[in-house]
Amino acid sequence: MNRMELETLLREFQQGNRELAEVMARLEGWPAQDLGVARVDHARAARQGFPEVIFGASKTTGQIITIARALLERSPNLLITRTSAEVYAELSALVPEAVYHEAARAITVRRDATEQGKGVIVTVCAGTSDIPVSEEAALTCEVMGNRVERLTDVGVAGLHRLLAARSVLQQARVIICVAGMEGALPSVVGGLVGVPVIAVPTSVGYGAAFGGLAALLGMLNSCSSNVSVVNIDNGFGAGYVASLINRL
Amino acid sequence: MNRMELETLLREFQQGNRELAEVMARLEGWPAQDLGVARVDHARAARQGFPEVIFGASKTTGQIITIARALLERSPNLLITRTSAEVYAELSALVPEAVYHEAARAITVRRDATEQGKGVIVTVCAGTSDIPVSEEAALTCEVMGNRVERLTDVGVAGLHRLLAARSVLQQARVIICVAGMEGALPSVVGGLVGVPVIAVPTSVGYGAAFGGLAALLGMLNSCSSNVSVVNIDNGFGAGYVASLINRL
Amino acid sequence: MNRMELETLLREFQQGNRELAEVMARLEGWPAQDLGVARVDHARAARQGFPEVIFGASKTTGQIITIARALLERSPNLLITRTSAEVYAELSALVPEAVYHEAARAITVRRDATEQGKGVIVTVCAGTSDIPVSEEAALTCEVMGNRVERLTDVGVAGLHRLLAARSVLQQARVIICVAGMEGALPSVVGGLVGVPVIAVPTSVGYGAAFGGLAALLGMLNSCSSNVSVVNIDNGFGAGYVASLINRL
Amino acid sequence: MNRMELETLLREFQQGNRELAEVMARLEGWPAQDLGVARVDHARAARQGFPEVIFGASKTTGQIITIARALLERSPNLLITRTSAEVYAELSALVPEAVYHEAARAITVRRDATEQGKGVIVTVCAGTSDIPVSEEAALTCEVMGNRVERLTDVGVAGLHRLLAARSVLQQARVIICVAGMEGALPSVVGGLVGVPVIAVPTSVGYGAAFGGLAALLGMLNSCSSNVSVVNIDNGFGAGYVASLINRL
Amino acid sequence: MNRMELETLLREFQQGNRELAEVMARLEGWPAQDLGVARVDHARAARQGFPEVIFGASKTTGQIITIARALLERSPNLLITRTSAEVYAELSALVPEAVYHEAARAITVRRDATEQGKGVIVTVCAGTSDIPVSEEAALTCEVMGNRVERLTDVGVAGLHRLLAARSVLQQARVIICVAGMEGALPSVVGGLVGVPVIAVPTSVGYGAAFGGLAALLGMLNSCSSNVSVVNIDNGFGAGYVASLINRL
Amino acid sequence: MNRMELETLLREFQQGNRELAEVMARLEGWPAQDLGVARVDHARAARQGFPEVIFGASKTTGQIITIARALLERSPNLLITRTSAEVYAELSALVPEAVYHEAARAITVRRDATEQGKGVIVTVCAGTSDIPVSEEAALTCEVMGNRVERLTDVGVAGLHRLLAARSVLQQARVIICVAGMEGALPSVVGGLVGVPVIAVPTSVGYGAAFGGLAALLGMLNSCSSNVSVVNIDNGFGAGYVASLINRL
């Protein structure tokens, strides 16, 4: 129920076409569909520009299918992250347009491919092991209607690889920068461009990497002022923020 | 030295108007003015759209004045953060346009007030104690050419204060959300809007707040997907990122 | 041995009906039944209003059955947490009234269903993945003689879902609030009501959630003053505290 | 604006006595008085049973006086925590009923001394150094209308001191248990009684006490199930929760 | 080579019965038998009163057997910790006196059962889940020639169980106190006796127990001055220290 | 009230010389003198062999004097740790036997100098900066009736300094080993002797020493099995444990 609907409701009430009890009930909340295991928030599309995404990691296949179907009834596109080929097998029987992306462990449904972004989003990733997170970010951007360029394996220890790709960086409207270990890449990339850089620390590394903590702290302390950070391994979050920025 | 100047240099060299040694020296780097205590990066304006900012916290008054004068020779605007009335007293004798902002502990020089942002940036802060960080963010936005709306003391324990200001939130193109303690505000604000939210944890709190760690972790784990995070108390960084986004 | 029994014992001793040695032995302790693997504390019911609960996680099926039988000899009700269908299979052969609750991984025996609480306890949980902990809390309340209302999947990123359920919250005498990730729900719920809120952080989340640490710190730093906190994933503890409050 | 006022407002609107614009404005929020530095939440008394408390630590004397006066206009009682004799000197000139409590570093105004609690709250503290936090808790309870019994210096290393006071513990309706160092007191106290125990870790200790972290972790892991925990040194929070419970 | 042997060596050298080179070689070190995978320190018995113990956790069965045989050639007794029934099966074929202790996951060989301790060592453990660590400590004491009394499941939440066993505690010459969760037991036990208490934190617990960290911090901050602490789950270390003390 | 007094009390009661009420009151606790700010535990001497020690750090001079006088009425010796010359000035006016030890920041009163220990306690400290903690340990031992040998500045980086003092180490009945930075000294000392080693980590160091955490972890993980550990900078605790051991 948006502002306009609220106004209509109140006018109808004023004109005697609505009961007090009904109006009060409506005023207490906005619609949310209760599926038992989840309360699906269909209004999010209106509020935020993209329907709910299914975080597959802690859900059973059955739960994912139930939620996916409910979402697809009202929304053309869908993203399921941290999922598996098993879920895909079951879903694709029901939704043939579904695509499984192995590197990103994600499923997308993209029945509406209208371009919504105004420019190109570039994903930059430091090493081969960061690709799953980087791909999750790239797919999120694509399913939200953006063009994406990918730069892979351009870590700071071999700086020339990154410098050689400077022209790619410079055409970006937003950059997503994914790195594990010391997480230094966003600082260097951030210093080369004048656009926002969304940094994603990954849990790649060993020993004192402490599951991504080293990269996270590195990125939060970046000396490049155009860097902001999302959670460890949160490729989806980075893609979501980048997509919102690219729509502006 | 930007791409155009590089092209010019190379053409002059090709035409015999430049020595090989000179060209190689130029190719090894870009200009950076060495002031002894600092290497001022005048090219940053070209690369990133805003000249260097002076982080005042660990510098003497003399160092700040030296760097400020070097920057103001080439750039109309200036921001000095984490500074004091003492520095201001000395600087304003030299630069009468300088303004001291007590709440934010910052000095601004704004000789060029052209609006560069395309919309309004809203700063939201949870409590009275978060104001210094929030003001640092707002001033950064203003000195970078943006219109700013400020929402103060709208923490989540009294939700109606935030909900009452929803119309302000909804007109924002970017939101900066500043909170200490549990840092829950960005999750709630993020759920109410469809634009990027830059979250700034503050060191406000006591006990298990651990100097902003609780708020930082809270914001990194936000269940609102449009939230990205900068360092604890880093109002400047949030303002910088928000300004870049608002220019797009 | 309560105060009255102590008085009796002393009087009998005074009247020459008890030996000094016997009295001194009794004064050194209170009854506790030694089962070899555990010292069952039958006096807890007298002291605390509910018999010992079996924490199943680190015990063998045999140990659980042994302790369960000893407890059920003196107490009508029983709760076994962090257990499995295997334990249930064996126990239900001996105790047909036993019920297995899959979502909560718990077994209850409820031969006495007298209502002991004076009002309703509401359990609120942020997301689908928090349900196991939330259910453990709800079951604990029920087996201790309380009426429980459950609110599921009302996380703060979609605030309207929570606001829509405000009338449920407002009828609660105590609220149990379960959330992972940033753990912001208790702050928001706490601000909406005037009753005690028991917050339970869960280990749900990834990356910088650090196994529930982010949620735990968030809840400890809650800006709502009516919030107190129990251990990560400790649904039982929350249910126990809420039940004691609801009996007052 | 409570439910009843909302109903009245809507009826008046229905009868043509209110404009649509006015109703919509009112529906957007509840009253909050904007003092510039703070948004005072007068509705909290209605929602939560006690007006806002002033956390003095990070506010200037002027800010505290301003907020205190605004609150005292509508509410008979007031609590200012983490404050000083200086603030008291200034406030008592305006509000002669104000009392300064040195041990707790708190100011109370108690113009309404109606007893609101149904029983006695007992505060138990482990050592002499824990008294400031313990007193803050006790004063909070008193200003919220409760009778309080104080037990001081009954740490677990000299168990007989605590056992000697068992009769005091057993008459409590709620217990607040304050301890630093290893924070073991709530576990022992919790095992002796059948009522809720609110545990407050303090920053008392040295070395591996890590500013209260050891006590906090100890209390969160308490093997007594009737213990819940508030933030380190948060005597006010414990007193607030205990008061809410004692009113039930 | 002890002091006496050194004296003999030097005298022989003085009398011309030893070459300079030989003496210098001997002076560079003491004997240590190189088994390839390990350098067995046979001199430890002389220096420390007990031969090397085999920490089985990170060794293959073959490595354990090799080292065990080398040690048993020179020493009557042996202790293997963190081992398994598989290792036992193989070892007992070679060393029929070997005994496997399932609860402690340890193997002992005790061909010399001379009592070496002057009094009784009491092991106290808080809960059923702490038994493996507690048993490792008790076995270490026994294989080093001490009488041991075991108190099990006497955690502080049911204080009377511990108080009932006070007479056992009071006959101890040294106490080993094993607890997980909040680790409060050593503080309480320490307050009841006047002998040294060796505290062993265990990794028992969940959530904010953080693998034994909560118990460890609790014990290090014990307000009982007679408590010292060994590593998490280090039953062997506690038994070793207690045995040395009991020999004095 | 010890066991004998309890027996007497009960016999008198049996013979009709005591009232029931009186006996029950006595049974509820043991004596503890309430000084307002502290509950002095005079029974500790009986239970633990040494009266309470005053931890001066968080107490006012007045509080320390009050407690000191109460203790000295019943006990010949006294130790005040973490105190200052100011407290000494005031105390020595009342108690001329008091001695101030500047390096250890401690005051001792030693009116009874009977030797209680059976051997020598050796304190070993790694560097000059560790002396305050080491001296606190040594003084504690002395005031509790032990002979002490001190080894100073024998850190592991110059191993020969320690090896040169091996004969001192080998005559010890107990060793207290004090070190900051990496805390390696107890492992090396522990390997050279066959007696218990009490390790004290100090907060000496910088950077990643993290206030003694590095030394603490080092000592807890010592590969020498005869090492147990007390809190960071807790010289008193180490001296107390060593004294108890040396009395056996």
Place this chain on the structure above:
Amino acid sequence: MNRMELETLLREFQQGNRELAEVMARLEGWPAQDLGVARVDHARAARQGFPEVIFGASKTTGQIITIARALLERSPNLLITRTSAEVYAELSALVPEAVYHEAARAITVRRDATEQGKGVIVTVCAGTSDIPVSEEAALTCEVMGNRVERLTDVGVAGLHRLLAARSVLQQARVIICVAGMEGALPSVVGGLVGVPVIAVPTSVGYGAAFGGLAALLGMLNSCSSNVSVVNIDNGFGAGYVASLINRL
């Protein structure tokens, strides 16, 4: 493209033999071969003296083989760390010179065995469990052309084992020192020699070893000034640094 090639390129451009566009493209970067999954940095040999090493842990067998073949086309030697016998089986079919080292879980190809180091590198390891890391370091040194001496199981608790090997230490040009648990070995070794010591903490240990954190902190705080540290379990890094030093 090294300096010489750059000079040539520019001269050719000056002489009209190169197009401007081509020169500008070349100036933007240096060569890096894009294999899809990785960007192989063939220039590293020129810049750093050794080709890229394959970190096998997070790569599929297929990826490793692909990268290995690309590297071996231009470089005679190769090192694959954290790999398995499976990878070896596949690689050795293609590259018969490949050798699998089980203890180090590494594969080496050494077609060029020229000695590049000027002296001997000694690897010292504290215990049997540290051997995998120590061997990874030793192999790295050997494949980079160094002579290596290995000292195994010489932990500080049995100091004589290390002292007996002092002559080995003293012939080293660089020492690699590998230890888990308290990580004290580098401090002791560092004190015995006058050459650089590269310390490698290992994740060996339990309880408060926290996966190598205790050893890491110990080594960073070493009181021996000739110690520098690499990441936990990073045998390769230590070997690489030691090899560079030994070439000087």
Place this chain on the structure above:
Amino acid sequence: MNRMELETLLREFQQGNRELAEVMARLEGWPAQDLGVARVDHARAARQGFPEVIFGASKTTGQIITIARALLERSPNLLITRTSAEVYAELSALVPEAVYHEAARAITVRRDATEQGKGVIVTVCAGTSDIPVSEEAALTCEVMGNRVERLTDVGVAGLHRLLAARSVLQQARVIICVAGMEGALPSVVGGLVGVPVIAVPTSVGYGAAFGGLAALLGMLNSCSSNVSVVNIDNGFGAGYVASLINRL
């Protein structure tokens, strides 16, 4: 006492010119001069190539002067770190050659300026605030007989400043790299050169820099293999290690 002196001693003993007792005493250790507050290790020069350095931070002026004089009697050069102008004032009266370095807070005495290093050591520092640590490193190198080149304010956010100085980096035999905040500089520098890089994290930064922890973790996880790390702010340690390497 070195090997040669030991040999002499033994020969003299063999020839009857030394008593047994004397020889045994000498064999128990090596010389260390006991100054009361410190045991000065004159043999370190022989063992490690440089006399002891005085860490001034935790010593009184008197202690520093005492130790400095003892060292200067036997050694031409001296370094005092973490000291002050006050100490200098007193020392320079006694030792006129002493020089005070304000930026590094250090005093040097350099009576022997023989060059001992074989090449140039380059110190690179990221920002102005890192200069004190960087200067401490540079001074250590100089007082140990090395030529030093300093690069200041070349942080990774303005990469061209570093690239412009590449020729300086490439002439280094060893590089010391000093950075706070995210500590990314050593990774980038390490990738540009083929010599050892000693990384020094500094405590420069705020918020999630956590006193240098972020930079420390970043450097330990560096993806450049030629990087090893010393403690936070440990400029001296880095200079010491670099000097040892440069002598090889």
